[in-house]
Amino acid sequence: MIKRILFLLVFTLQFVSLQASIVVLNGLTHIYKVENGQIYKGKVTLQNTGNASQSVKIFLQDFSYQSDGTIYYTAPHTNEKSNTGWIKLNTNLINLKAKEKTDVYFEIAMPDKITLPGSYWSVIIVEPVDDIKPSNNSPGVNITSVVRYAIQVITNYDTENVKPSLKFESVKVEKEGNQRSIKIGVSNNGNVYCKPTANIEIYNRKTGDKVGTFSSFPMGLLPNTSKSFNIDISKILPDKYNAVIIATDEDENAFALNVELEVKND
Template identity: 25%
Template sequence: MNTTNALPGHRQASRMLLYTVVLFLLYGLLPGTLVPPAEAILINNGLTHVYAVVPGGTYDGELLIANPDTSDVTLLLYLSDYLFDAEDTIEYGDPGSHARSNAPWITIGAERVTVPAGTERAVPFRISVPDDPSLTGTYWSLIMVEPLPPEEFQEVDNFEEVTDPTFIIRTIVRYGIQIITDISGTGEPALQLSGARLALEPEGDGPTFVVDVANLGTQWINPDTWLELYDLQGTQLAIIPGDGGRIFPNTSVRQRFFLPPLESGDYLALLVIDGGGQHVFAARYTLRIETEE
């Protein structure tokens, strides 16, 4: 009895080896550099598309997708929401999952397209902004472009015909193209700083100044950030660039500034967040450095 029950389970486990394991990487949104596989596609007109819109307006765009490989590639296109915070939490929600999602406004021209080897294909999309006068500020989402595995890696339906199960690991790069819509003449970013501290991190030669930046406003901001370091006499010691990066409404990022080696003592720091125009924010801090003798 035990043997009879165990046999189907064993056969089922063997069949599972036939499935392709796909590791998805979101390309173009995360910090750092990803090296795409040889068959990766190219988005020739950028991974960010920004539109100034008005309620009730309709706007057409397109994705220019190139296939530099020697084989045809079939792509799946779909919409996804996108949220993140300073704790490195990233959420890819269903379209319309939060109040500032514009995914319900977007229609993609095709859900599945094939790009022949060595060619480029334009995939249109349309943004239909609701005729709602209460809309204000920035709304955004992602168009995901996912290469599908070729036929030789598709799942097998008839396991009884398979005599040599194979376990396959295949990496697929999934592209996320940000579609950002700004309601013209409305919205302002409102930044809140928190958690300012000194930390020791392996990337730096000295202590690291860390601060979280949240956008409590209604408009996105893509600022340059830097930290100006002074001694107590006002002599400037260094200008240290930060990570920058987009901060959408109700999201946050963590900024890190790698300080140079410093002697023990107190220092003055001026944090500057420059989003262009009137969107410039600054904060002053006193830093106490204590080094071991």
């Protein structure tokens, strides 16, 4: 019985070690400053870090998200700011051997005329799939999805004088375990991609004394999307406070909001 258990354990470990694992080596956001009628080239560098070969599908989709965590992947051209019509991939299916690395190339051919300055975008989906196997139930082949990456391709056209328009959607204090955080929903109502950071300055409501300044990590924000910026305020004692929330992008464009804040002892 013990020998059978040991054999099963060894077999399981061997099976796991043979699994493929696809990673993207050169980032999940590619940004281009573009002009009418020009052609731009890019690439996505992939590697199979596993010990088995892996087939990978590559295709374009439109993409958006909201601060409640909802993410939308939709067919090309469903977003009015989509650039999928300008992008051409050099392949839609590759096979990577164990430990192999390769580049998937794409070309951005800009139209001769764009009327509205701003950011246009889509995502290149990189989706590892199971080996193509004959189907027993229907003619042809079946492809079973495993996991996938979404690489943003953002084209900024004539954006030098275009500024983001950030709006605060919500402010919530939440507690998980011993950590208390403030979650700030921020939307970008402008026409250009930006990468803001949310900051909060907290003041004692009774004395007016400044308690501290706390910041989120910067996050990219596409036009007509929103995200939740989380700030750790675990050091703040339960009490009632006044606060100033400031969202600042990489070009120092700032948007502020005054709020009353209550940190409860629970």
